[in-house]
Amino acid sequence: MTAVVVHDPTLRDGQHAVRHQLGVAALRGYAEAADAAGVPVVEVGHGNGLGASSLQVGRAAVSDDLMLATVREALRRSKMGVFMLPGWGTSSDLRKAIAHGADVIRIGVHCTEPSLAERHLGWLAEQGADGHCVLMMSHMATAAQLAEHAAAAVGYGAKAVGLMDSAGYFLPQDVSERIGAITAAVDVPVIFHGHNNLGMAVANSVAAAQAGATIIDGCARGFGAGAGNTQLEVLVPVLERTGFSTGIDLYGLLDAAEFAERELMPAPPTTGTLSIVSGLAGVFSGFKHQVLDASSRAGVDPRDVFFELGRRQAIAGQEDLIVDVVAELGQREVAV
Amino acid sequence: MSISEMATETGRGGRIRVAVIGTGAIGQDLVSKVHRSPVLDLALAVGRNAASAGLAHAARLGYPTSDGGIDAVLAAERPFDVLFDATSAAAHLEHWRLLADEPTLLVDLTPSKIGQMVVPTVTGTHGTTGRDVSLISCGGQASIPVAHALAERFAVDYLEVVSTVASTIAGRATRLNLDEYVATTQHAVTTFTDVADTKAILNISPAVPPATFRTAVHAVIPGADAGAVRAVVDEVAARVRAFAPGYQVIACAVNGDRVVVSVEVTATSDVLPPYAGNLDIINSAAILVAEQHAARLSPAGGTGARA
Numbered sequence: 001m002t003a004v005v006v007h008d009p010t011l012r013d014g015q016h017a018v019r020h021q022l023g024v025a026a027l028r029g030y031a032e033a034a035d036a037a038g039v040p041v042v043e044v045g046h047g048n049g050l051g052a053s054s055l056q057v058g059r060a061a062v063s064d065d066l067m068l069a070t071v072r073e074a075l076r077r078s079k080m081g082v083f084m085l086p087g088w089g090t091s092s093d094l095r096k097a098i099a100h101g102a103d104v105i106r107i108g109v110h111c112t113e114p115s116l117a118e119r120h121l122g123w124l125a126e127q128g129a130d131g132h133c134v135l136m137m138s139h140m141a142t143a144a145q146l147a148e149h150a151a152a153a154v155g156y157g158a159k160a161v162g163l164m165d166s167a168g169y170f171l172p173q174d175v176s177e178r179i180g181a182i183t184a185a186v187d188v189p190v191i192f193h194g195h196n197n198l199g200m201a202v203a204n205s206v207a208a209a210q211a212g213a214t215i216i217d218g219c220a221r222g223f224g225a226g227a228g229n230t231q232l233e234v235l236v237p238v239l240e241r242t243g244f245s246t247g248i249d250l251y252g253l254l255d256a257a258e259f260a261e262r263e264l265m266p267a268p269p270t271t272g273t274l275s276i277v278s279g280l281a282g283v284f285s286g287f288k289h290q291v292l293d294a295s296s297r298a299g300v301d302p303r304d305v306f307f308e309l310g311r312r313q314a315i316a317g318q319e320d321l322i323v324d325v326v327a328e329l330g331q332r333e334v335a336v
Numbered sequence: 337m338s339i340s341e342m343a344t345e346t347g348r349g350g351r352i353r354v355a356v357i358g359t360g361a362i363g364q365d366l367v368s369k370v371h372r373s374p375v376l377d378l379a380l381a382v383g384r385n386a387a388s389a390g391l392a393h394a395a396r397l398g399y400p401t402s403d404g405g406i407d408a409v410l411a412a413e414r415p416f417d418v419l420f421d422a423t424s425a426a427a428h429l430e431h432w433r434l435l436a437d438e439p440t441l442l443v444d445l446t447p448s449k450i451g452q453m454v455v456p457t458v459t460g461t462h463g464t465t466g467r468d469v470s471l472i473s474c475g476g477q478a479s480i481p482v483a484h485a486l487a488e489r490f491a492v493d494y495l496e497v498v499s500t501v502a503s504t505i506a507g508r509a510t511r512l513n514l515d516e517y518v519a520t521t522q523h524a525v526t527t528f529t530d531v532a533d534t535k536a537i538l539n540i541s542p543a544v545p546p547a548t549f550r551t552a553v554h555a556v557i558p559g560a561d562a563g564a565v566r567a568v569v570d571e572v573a574a575r576v577r578a579f580a581p582g583y584q585v586i587a588c589a590v591n592g593d594r595v596v597v598s599v600e601v602t603a604t605s606d607v608l609p610p611y612a613g614n615l616d617i618i619n620s621a622a623i624l625v626a627e628q629h630a631a632r633l634s635p636a637g638g639t640g641a642r643a
Contacts, residue, residue: 054535055554055594056498087538090515112542113503115511140542297591313543320498320552323587323596 001245005189005215007041007104008034008232010260011071012083014223015047016286017265020060024070026263027062030220031074033259037252039232041104043081044071047225047286048317049108050082050097051089056319057286064093068100079103085317086116091123104130108164110315111135114149118156125157132215133158134191137315139169139282143178147185154186160215162191163208166316168198168227168279172207183212193217194230197279199271201230202238209244220260221268226278226285228269233257277303281310290322298330305329351377352630355409357431358422359383359390360507361608362445362615366420367394368606369623375630376623379416382408393607406431415440417633418626422446424509425516432468441629442468443622447513447520455480456621457575458528461628469625472524473517474614475499475538477621478551478583480528482597485572486555486565487529493593494556495531497521500539502546505612514538548600549613550586555595562590569597579624580617582610 011027027044034042044067046052046060053060060067072080081104082097094105105124107117117133124131133153138146150161163178170178175192183190192208194201194217205216218235222228233253236246261268269275274292278285283306291309295302308325354376356366363381367390370378381394386403395401402408406427409419415438421428425448432442432450444451451468454461458480471477479497486492499521501510510517521536541547557565566588576583582602589596601613608615 054498054537055494055496055556055596056537056552086514087518087540090518092515110540110542113540115508116514116540119512119515312547313541315539315541315543317498317537317539318500318541320500320550320554320596320598323552323589324598327587327589 009043016225033256050093121156132160138163143181147181168195179211227275352417353379354418355380362422447516496554
């Protein structure tokens, strides 16, 4: 069986679903449960990563320092992962994360902008750190472009590279083509990170593994923005049945997911109206809370807001566009 | 000394002699703005690549060029009055060191954070005292007028500035200097507002066609009044438009104690596309600084009397 490394960003990407409000007890409890199940990597942080607590996206309940210290202490076997967006976090955040014992450091960039990660990937390589690069909103580029950008990231020093389907837009054949192109272009492990807007996250992840990806992301109960991420406790047994070994204990994993449902979230993610619309519009579901808040204040249809954000090609981090779009749609309705 | 050499020495019509180092989009726009200035004379445009579009542009306008980098600046027969530095933060530190004994005023377009920070509507451009003036960053130039005006008028607990630049106009130095951009912009926001808790963020937008440069200023202002905020913001925007005419407030929303003001800047430039307002606003501020310096060096203005 081919070995796959399951990477668990429940305590980072899940933050988007709860406005970055996970507390210390929740972080510790889930990290201990994932560690007990043998999940190889547990990622933690604000939803947009190191240094990203902000009004733009949401202010975190717990500081980066406390989040990292808490999770590090809870992990015995699992590695600790962190995430950083250049322009949001900086090298000083990376330095702090390494000092806290982060093992896997992911630099996220919009899929067509790998050069934004050049400096940080180079610095991580110099430190001997396990620096990865993920190309976000990857539905916005072709397979050939993604392969070229992935190769560039490896050139900058990435020890693994891959795709985030940030808007949950892909269908399995899209994933096969893109991951296939990347595995042919690089000689480092390839990552796939799915979102479930169109109900495809597990199927897409299997397609990614079959196309050569060896690092697959999943979150307990799919904890994540909107429709959520790939559901970890479904992903793992499905990967095992399709011929991939994960090294994760099933009962331990199911227990961790029970803990997550009970302690991390008001309810598991569902594929609601705005998740479907954001998937179709190709917009990151993390915009959901702010779109809902601003739309209800202005009396505009949040579905229209998502489609307009899609038309403007909004990428992760551009939440400030929501205010403009809502104001503009509000004026249009008045004009009609 | 021949007449033509004398003409070069005094500069055209008593203008002050300036040089531009860095031939990316910022450097090219600076060359075109110097070209239009009545008091600045471009004595040298410097890059490191003879084939660069920036040097070709300067040469087309009839200005001396060199691909010799900072060495070409140091080798000049006599010092320049002003050197616009459009290279990178690390290179600027080196340039600052190398020019320590020269009378040249360095006008820094990189986020190196070493010079006296200037935001025209906040600090004015008259009072430059040191030999290095920092223009902070494009996001700083767009956000600080609003942030400063809010902090002056209201009790502000927290400030955050988020800028979005089109990918097509973000060159390699910008991409490698994101850390410096964040640190320098945040430092400047704190310095000019006295708000201790601040944050700066930069997004690079890949949208096609490219998105117009924008900056959102988020503030926490207990008891904020929407009408009063709007009045303050409109007033400061009008003052910024005096030197950056494409500066527009496009959203101003107050929700409880949360205030968000979004501005867009379109470029007015011979060489930049309209969406590149980030470069237009920082370069327009840089030109103001140099023109004020010219007024100090030749108070009679345009008479060549400074000698």
